[in-house]
Amino acid sequence: MARTKEFDPDAALEIAVEVFWRLGYEHTSLDTLMREMGISRQSLYDTFGDKRSIYFKAMSRYRDKTNGDLKDLLTHEKPVRKACDSLFQSIIRESRAQHERGCLLMNANLSRSVDDVEIKAFLRDNQKDVERIFTTAFVEAKKRGELAPEKDPVALSKFFVATIQGMRALARLNHDRKELAHVAAVALAALD
Secondary structure: OOOOOOOOHHHHHHHHHHHHHHHOOOOOOHHHHHHHHOOOHHHHHHHHOOHHHHHHHHHHHHHHHHHHHHHHHHHHOOOHHHHHHHHHHHHHHOOHHHHHHOOHHHHHHHHOOOOOHHHHHHHHHHHHHHHHHHHHHHHHHHHOOOOOOOOOHHHHHHHHHHHHHHHHHHHHHOOOHHHHHHHHHHHHHOOO
């Protein structure tokens, strides 16, 4: 008879996201994961696999949440300029600690070994997903007459993804909300 799990795998994975986000992959030990997740080594392996498997599951959880939030924002808040401004303002309003913490996936990209093809593929796929979310929003905005006919939704989506990544990098290095607001204003002007 199989034993029932004595922990909530979903809650444990959420804790793993936080641990990897705080410490990064290289500085996260299995002992740290087990202690913070409140599970034994065997339970960790049986439920999540090895450290690398847990890392991918944690990054997937983070990706699904952040991309879902972005899609919801761009789908429900209109016009698209207002939705993009809301996104930028949420980044600008973050605390110094949040800025220094950065984005889990961007941190993974900047700290990964350049020859780690699995993480590279995961991060590239995520970037394409985020670009698709923006492209869909910009195509719909164009249909509603919110964007000029000459505006290219695909180019705008790539620009906005690069802008968000740049804002995250700038905020992590220098917690200056005025600088971030200037960057956001220039980006929003691309929609005019």
